[in-house]
Amino acid sequence: KFEEEVVASFKGLGYGFPISKTGLASVGAPHTWPPILAALTWLVGLLGYEEKAKASKLQDDAEPEALDDASPLEKVFFEYLGHAYVAYMTQDTEELESLAEGLNAVFEEKIQFIYDEAERQADINMALEDEIKQMDSKAASLPESLEKLENLNTKANDYRKVIENLLAYKEDFSAKVSKKNLQLQENEKKLGEIRTIVNSLKVKISSQGLTTEDVRRMELEQVRLKEGLERSKETKKSNNDELLKHEAELSKRFGKLEEIVKNYNSKASELQFIPITAKNSGQKKINDRNRKKGRQ
Incomplete structure (x- = not known):
């Protein structure tokens, strides 16, 4: 029956x-x-629990990486509650004791892990304290290090200035090089023009049809002209030397003549022969004689 x-x-x-x-x-x-209402309420709660348990299991299977360190314990405790509740409702004392022992073992293992982790963290803290002490000892040399750093910064600034000067010199030198390159191009252009002219002259010379005898005669004539030019230069040099010699002699004689004239003028002045208006000047007597002739 249904009941x-x-x-x-x-x-x-x-x-x-x-x-x-x-x-x-x-x-x-x-x-x-x-x-009956109480029984139905209990049944609804049981069904809700079952649904949540299945959903939690599916979520754990689908996203195992989302669980943190506490999730395994929560899962174990949650499963323990489920099994313990069933054992409690069925009055299964042995199952309850077994579940409790298993839960205690899990918690003891976790506690031991926590103790080990605490010891490891203590070792890490000791290492950090040693490192801090070393850093404190190094801090004593910090002013000296800062001074060295300041000196290095000063040198770095000096190097920057040197680099800036070198860059400016490089730009100036590059400009000069560019200018020289332009001049070189112009010179090469002129050289090309000269080469063209030389080649054209060579062509003209080759087209004149000179014989070997003509060339030899021209060379002999060139040698003769050079020799004549050298002789002319030597003659000119000799004449110049002779001219300089005569000029020196003439200058010397002019000097003596000036000295004689000076002595003459001095004596004539003393004797009152000069100037014309002087007492013993012959010009005055000539003028008086001319005046007398004019009266007669």
Whole structure:
């Protein structure tokens, strides 16, 4: 019957209170409805728990990387609660003790891990303290290091200035090189023009049809002209030397003549022969004689 199946199902699910078959036959009666409502509420809670348990298991299987360090313990404890609740409802004392021992073992293992981690962190802290002490000892030399750093910065600034000067010199030198390259190009252009002219002259010379005898005669004539030019230069040099010699002699004689004239003028002045108006000047006597002739 339906009533018997319901009672057996609730008992199999671990419901802890008896359900009356008579109450199931008359559900609408006021004295039978509260126990049945309580059983239904318990059944809804059990179904909700089952649904959440399945969803949590699926989530753990789908996203295992999302679990943090506490998630395994929570999962173990959650599973323990599920199994312990079933054992409690079925009054299975041995299962409860086994579950409790397993949970204690898990927690003891976790506690031991925490102790080991604490010791490891203590070792790390000691190493950090040693490192801090070393850094404190190095801090004593910090002013000297800062002074060295300042000196290095000063040298770096000097090097920057040198580099700037070198760059400016490089730009100036590059400009000069460019200018020289332009001049070189112009010179090469002029050289090309000269080569063209030389080649054209060579062509003209080659087209004149000179014989070997003509060339030899021209060479002899050139040698003769050079020799004549050299002789002319030597003659000119000799004449110049002779001229300089005569000029020196003439200058010497002019000097003596000037000295004689100077002595003459001095003596003539003393004797009153000069100037013309002097007493003993012959010009005055000539003028007087001319005047007398004019009167006669």
